[in-house]
Amino acid sequence: xxxxxxxxxxxxxxxxxxxxxxxxxxxxxxxxxxxxxxxxxxxxxxxxxxxxxxxxxxxxxxxxxxxxxxxxxxxxxxxxxxxxxxxxxxxxxxxxxxxxxxxxxxxxxxxxxxxxxxxxxxxxxxxxxxxxxxxxxxxxxxxxxxxxxxxxxxxxxxxxxxxxxxxxxxxxxxxxxxxxxxxxxxxxxxxxxxxxxxxxxxxxxxxxxxxxxxxxxxxxxxxxxxxxxxxxxxxxxxxxxxxxxxxxxxxxxxxxxxxxxxxxxxxxxxxxxxxxxxxxxxxxxxxxxxxxxxxxxxxxxxxxxxxxxxxxxxxxxxxxxxxxxxxxxxxxxxxxxxxxxxxxxxxxxxxxxxxxxxxxxxxxxxxxxxxxxxxxxxxxxxxxxxxxxxxxxxxxxxxxxxxxxxxxxxxxxxxxxxxxxxxxxxxxxxxxxxxxxxxxxxxxxxxxxxxxxxxxxxxxxxxxxxxxx
Numbered sequence: 001x002x003x004x005x006x007x008x009x010x011x012x013x014x015x016x017x018x019x020x021x022x023x024x025x026x027x028x029x030x031x032x033x034x035x036x037x038x039x040x041x042x043x044x045x046x047x048x049x050x051x052x053x054x055x056x057x058x059x060x061x062x063x064x065x066x067x068x069x070x071x072x073x074x075x076x077x078x079x080x081x082x083x084x085x086x087x088x089x090x091x092x093x094x095x096x097x098x099x100x101x102x103x104x105x106x107x108x109x110x111x112x113x114x115x116x117x118x119x120x121x122x123x124x125x126x127x128x129x130x131x132x133x134x135x136x137x138x139x140x141x142x143x144x145x146x147x148x149x150x151x152x153x154x155x156x157x158x159x160x161x162x163x164x165x166x167x168x169x170x171x172x173x174x175x176x177x178x179x180x181x182x183x184x185x186x187x188x189x190x191x192x193x194x195x196x197x198x199x200x201x202x203x204x205x206x207x208x209x210x211x212x213x214x215x216x217x218x219x220x221x222x223x224x225x226x227x228x229x230x231x232x233x234x235x236x237x238x239x240x241x242x243x244x245x246x247x248x249x250x251x252x253x254x255x256x257x258x259x260x261x262x263x264x265x266x267x268x269x270x271x272x273x274x275x276x277x278x279x280x281x282x283x284x285x286x287x288x289x290x291x292x293x294x295x296x297x298x299x300x301x302x303x304x305x306x307x308x309x310x311x312x313x314x315x316x317x318x319x320x321x322x323x324x325x326x327x328x329x330x331x332x333x334x335x336x337x338x339x340x341x342x343x344x345x346x347x348x349x350x351x352x353x354x355x356x357x358x359x360x361x362x363x364x365x366x367x368x369x370x371x372x373x374x375x376x377x378x379x380x381x382x383x384x385x386x387x388x389x390x391x392x393x394x395x396x397x398x399x400x401x402x403x404x405x406x407x408x409x410x411x412x413x414x415x416x417x418x419x420x421x422x423x424x425x426x427x428x429x430x431x432x433x434x435x436x437x438x439x440x441x442x443x444x445x446x447x448x449x450x451x452x453x454x455x456x457x458x459x460x461x462x463x464x465x466x467x468x469x
Contacts (some may be wrong), residue, residue: 101348109388116464134406138464169211193236235274273408308338354409391415419453
């Protein structure tokens with residue numbers, strides 16, 4: 001893609017799918033046709049080269065950015081919306097799930113967990129943009145450096161204590177393959193692994209690479225085609241790359257070479273984070289549907305944890321220890337044995353059910369005229385009950401954030417505090433004949449643009465949050 005397209009994407013802050021109206025059928029059809037090979041696209045990397053997700057006030061947006069990989073640039077569409085007439089108060093982003101119930105106290109993450117928040121440069125010294133992947137420790141962040149939008153070419157580790165970055169490995173593409181893009185990246189105990197595809201063509205093909213976690217030369221493990229190339233999530237062990245596919249099932253490819261193998265007993269299972277797999281999809285927007293997960297399986301030991309399901313629960317998603325889901329008009333959290341069940345009143349639905357090993361991620365309802373701190377989203381620690389605010393809504397009730405792009409639930413959330421989201425509205429439909437009355441909101445569309453920023457990213461590292469149990 002050219003530089004102009006990337007710059008346009010950096011400036012555009014779009015409504016996230018859960019809070020904005022969808023595009024028209026013609027645009028949606030075009031997007032789906034163009035992205036047949038990217039059904040795994042994740043909302044957590046929808047904005048700009050920084051990989052941020054945008055949400056806007058009022059549940060309205062005039063421009064939608066559909067997250068993708070493959071570097072063809074954004075797919076944008078003007079979306080007619082319902083907006084308050086100019087000069088009136090903007091509508092809320094989301095009505096209170098429990099009317100009359102006070103919202104939990106949400107303070108900025110830097111106040112809740114000051115030791116876990118740091119500021120890093122948004123670009124490497126050579127100008128390549130950083131895309132945060134996940135945390136490796138309480139002070140180490142795994143990043144990819146991109147020469148152009150989503151064109152990862154290097155792995156780096158940023159030390160937040162020392163304030164410097166170290167190159168871990170170059171990320172070359174396979175010789176003779178055009179249109180190649182890195183997709184899933186995942187650290188293991190000994191290696192960092194990634195998969196790659198050619199998402200802009202119709203090939204059903206993927207390959208796998210590993211590099212020593214301590215740093216060194218990357219090597220290509222092998223490639224797969226057909227159904228095996230529908231890579232959903234990956235993991236890496238001491239002797240193999242493992243991955244699940246969209247239709248279910250977990251496979252392994254030995255690092256020493258050889259043919260791919262299906263792991264016995266994994267029919268219908270999807271990787272969460274090796275060695276754990278679940279019987280619900282963990283791809284594009286886990287938790288976004290109503291289907292409930294029923295079990296979590298340890299693929300190394302064979303242990304099976306049945307998912308406890310409260311009556312009426314929807315979208316239940318569980319890890320090895322904690323579960324999140326929706327109940328009635330609100331959300332809930334509990335341990336996998338059903339204990340410590342808590343209804344999270346005054347908070348929105350889970351957006352991304354898991355971060356790290358135990359954290360939930362939630363939208364925060366906004367009330368008209370609210371003057372106190374209004375975060376774009378909130379991270380919830382079920383152990384302490386704390387809610388930490390991510391970024392801050394602008395005066396136009398807009399804002400952005402990003403979660404790490406690791407294949408497993410990421411351990412970081414990040415945002416650009418130097419940027420400002422500005423929302424503007426226009427009337428697209430001409431006025432009717434003199435004397436005719438028209439609805440004041442008819443034909444109004446709005447767009448949210450990003451101004452400033454691009455120099456630093458504020459990062460919440462969940463591996464640096466103290467454990468209290």
